[in-house]
Amino acid sequence: MNKVDPTLIQDLKAFAGLEQGELERVLDQAHSSLFAKGDAFFREGERAQRFFVLLDGFLQVVRTTENGEQVIMRHFAPGEVFGIAPALNRDTYPASALAVADCVALHWPNKCWQEFANEVPRFVQNAHGAVGERLNDSQDRIVEMATEQVERRVARAVARLVKQAGKPSERGIRIDMPISRQDIAEMSGTTLHTVSRIFSSWADQGLVAVGRQKIEVLSAHKLVTIAEGH
């Protein structure tokens, strides 16, 4: 690892609060790789040998059922750690991580985890904090799946995407990533047909402008109303 400027990096979530020296210590051992859109960082069930921090791009973490249905567990935007099996004493990755756009990621062999725990404890603490948030998010999502109906779940999925990958546009906020109806369906536990119908209805209400793999939110307020129940 050589060419990434530490000062560019220090405000990334994964490295929050690290001092210059700690940061260098961590980056010193890092490898940096490119992953093209569609590439897998790792796959479900694979032996976990390294952990990652996303520097640029966007990725999704996906589980596949026995009958081949996919469920998108979550997306990651730059700055976050992922694939941190060693933090959880796991020896395989529990899901697949796929690049949704071209990505740049740092990664370290698992043995670094223990070293960092001793020498750069803040890094490991940040990771545990992230795990806590993810566990919390997962549980929120279980509650959501157990109690909310489809339109609201879809609204929440879109809201999450807006938060993570929304770019201001002339008329509202554009999700800066090609996302299909099928993707939204896999984020909300429904079918692409139902998503399509919901989007059509939202478009009629002027809430979104949609196109092929394109979603632009015209009224974030209305979206939130649907997502949260006024």
Added chain:
Amino acid sequence: MNKVDPTLIQDLKAFAGLEQGELERVLDQAHSSLFAKGDAFFREGERAQRFFVLLDGFLQVVRTTENGEQVIMRHFAPGEVFGIAPALNRDTYPASALAVADCVALHWPNKCWQEFANEVPRFVQNAHGAVGERLNDSQDRIVEMATEQVERRVARAVARLVKQAGKPSERGIRIDMPISRQDIAEMSGTTLHTVSRIFSSWADQGLVAVGRQKIEVLSAHKLVTIAEGH
């Protein structure tokens, strides 16, 4: 903390692999309390001030939605840590923990967490392993809610209960805890009516014997067939 015999305790999951000395170190700072059936160990949103190990009894962790619906996130049987907010850098409990039977639990003030991390690292590692499993279980459950229909989800909920609280009986396996139809509904994201109908149908097939807050599985094999899809 005085009266609990360390040797009785050392095969509990939370303490797995601890040496005698470490175990005494941990138990030394522990408080021990009784919680009667129905009591709350802590409630959702409350400031997290201590972490727990269940010694005896059975508890459920529950989230409540804005409109008062409950979702049972999971149950805990003796031997497991819970309420470990400090392991995840969280300062409030994200859900409520309720005693389903009379319980005995050890607990420590949060400040012990950091001490244990330094002095009894195995204890903290075990906890992180438990977190990993729970995150994995949560994600399984999201996939389940997103892709399986009600009967299967109910079958899985019953199977989980059998695993955690099943006692062999003459005719099969009895869930050794009063569990209502409503409870099962809150574990599987459906209504008590639907659960009741499913149980009636299972009873007709000789798969279970049910009664008021009572579930006895007569054919674990058939249950698994429904839960896993042959």
Added chain:
DNA sequence: TCAACTGTTTGATCTTTAGCAAACATTTCG
């Protein structure tokens, strides 16, 4: 430029499951 491919929309139908209502059973307690 046209064909093949991929993603989207929409109608029609069918299934699953929620919601409502009422009866029933079991337990608890005055």
Added chain:
DNA sequence: CGAAATGTTTGCTAAAGATCAAACAGTTGA
């Protein structure tokens, strides 16, 4: 004991969504 409270069952109805089928639109590439 009898009344109230709590938990369960079941019929009926309605709604939400899945599934099937077909047409359509935008993209890719020979």
